[in-house]
Amino acid sequence: MIAREIVDKIQEYQRKLASLECKEINIPGFTIYLHEIDTRPNSNFAIPSSPKIPNVRESLELLCRIFESNKRKPRIEFLVEYAKSLIKELPLNNFFEVMRIPLVCCLQETFQEVKPTSITIKKITSRSPLTDIRNLLMIQRECFGYSVPLDRESIIKYRESLNFKPFLAFFDGKPAAIVFLGPVYNGISEIIGLATRPSFRRQGIATTLLSEVLCEAFNEGVDVVFAGAGSEYSFRILTKIGSFQIATLVGYNYRPKILLEVRL
Amino acid sequence: MEAFKHECEDSQHNKCALRRKEVRLMEEQIRIKRRISGHPAELGITKMLRAICPDIFETESGDFVIIGRDVTSNIEKELPRDAVVSKGERAVLIPRELFLSAVDNIIKGKK
Numbered sequence: 001m002i003a004r005e006i007v008d009k010i011q012e013y014q015r016k017l018a019s020l021e022c023k024e025i026n027i028p029g030f031t032i033y034l035h036e037i038d039t040r041p042n043s044n045f046a047i048p049s050s051p052k053i054p055n056v057r058e059s060l061e062l063l064c065r066i067f068e069s070n071k072r073k074p075r076i077e078f079l080v081e082y083a084k085s086l087i088k089e090l091p092l093n094n095f096f097e098v099m100r101i102p103l104v105c106c107l108q109e110t111f112q113e114v115k116p117t118s119i120t121i122k123k124i125t126s127r128s129p130l131t132d133i134r135n136l137l138m139i140q141r142e143c144f145g146y147s148v149p150l151d152r153e154s155i156i157k158y159r160e161s162l163n164f165k166p167f168l169a170f171f172d173g174k175p176a177a178i179v180f181l182g183p184v185y186n187g188i189s190e191i192i193g194l195a196t197r198p199s200f201r202r203q204g205i206a207t208t209l210l211s212e213v214l215c216e217a218f219n220e221g222v223d224v225v226f227a228g229a230g231s232e233y234s235f236r237i238l239t240k241i242g243s244f245q246i247a248t249l250v251g252y253n254y255r256p257k258i259l260l261e262v263r264l
Numbered sequence: 265m266e267a268f269k270h271e272c273e274d275s276q277h278n279k280c281a282l283r284r285k286e287v288r289l290m291e292e293q294i295r296i297k298r299r300i301s302g303h304p305a306e307l308g309i310t311k312m313l314r315a316i317c318p319d320i321f322e323t324e325s326g327d328f329v330i331i332g333r334d335v336t337s338n339i340e341k342e343l344p345r346d347a348v349v350s351k352g353e354r355a356v357l358i359p360r361e362l363f364l365s366a367v368d369n370i371i372k373g374k375k
Contacts, residue, residue: 040306040307040308041307041308041309042305042309042310042311043308073308075308096359096360097359098309098360098361098362099309099315100333101310101311101314101315140313144305144313144316145299145303145305145316146303146305146306180313192313192314193313193314228311228314228315230310230314230315230316231315231316231317249311251309251310251311253359
């Protein structure tokens, strides 16, 4: 599979994923995804419909109007390698980069199994005990700084709403690391939320967990698994098991010129 | 004369050791007190569970630690004549939204 093909597949996957959670609005050049409840910019964004967009300015003006009429802040997310020309055009239209995440991917043929660390892995499902869900959320909170609230009602609600499959790793019987595998679409899936509790790091736990999860995904017929390598830590682990850098995910927020002038 | 030379060398050695110790102490003294900006994912800047930077923290000493994209090589020609990125320093770019959230938090006295 050539790089361009993988990039197109990942971009298509992101459209599919967004459509599972958001209302879709098609306009010339872009598809807008608006979340029903969550108003934060990272939950409401547009993805370019093709690598080259004719009449970018007009499309962006319409895009801004739709976001604003829905009380959302205009935002665009895409892979740099998918729509390179947009990188130059967006700042000319008052869209500025706020997010840049390198994406790595692993193919069946590049995957390398690692010498395993002795861990137990639990697959979390909508029928898993609440203690496992709580452990998962506690690790998420410890490593990412946020999670859904930890009261019983919120935990039950979270368990029922899982789009991504979580995996929980235990080391010496203690919950130590987590990772999520995304839904499979067109032979592709995404890894997110890889985290090891600080006191369990540097023992190969995350690498073993990731290796097991990828092994299972490939056995189930997935061709490509990609992930955001948001830190040196995750980049190192992902490349250790045969992932390589394939693309860069960027996010652009709209800043009206008048706002910039007033604030300056 | 030989003894004096040794004394000087010892003194120089001690000075270097002292300097190294000072530098180490300075490094050791950096303690994060709190996040002064909003959480980047909660602010909607980065994707949930995919990245947790950029960020701004306040240290125990009242200074700030900034995590951002290294743009040193992009910015060198843009800097005014009286500004320089010294050896051991990097120029980092952070989103306006993140910086303004930190400013808001400071002004409102929330943090």
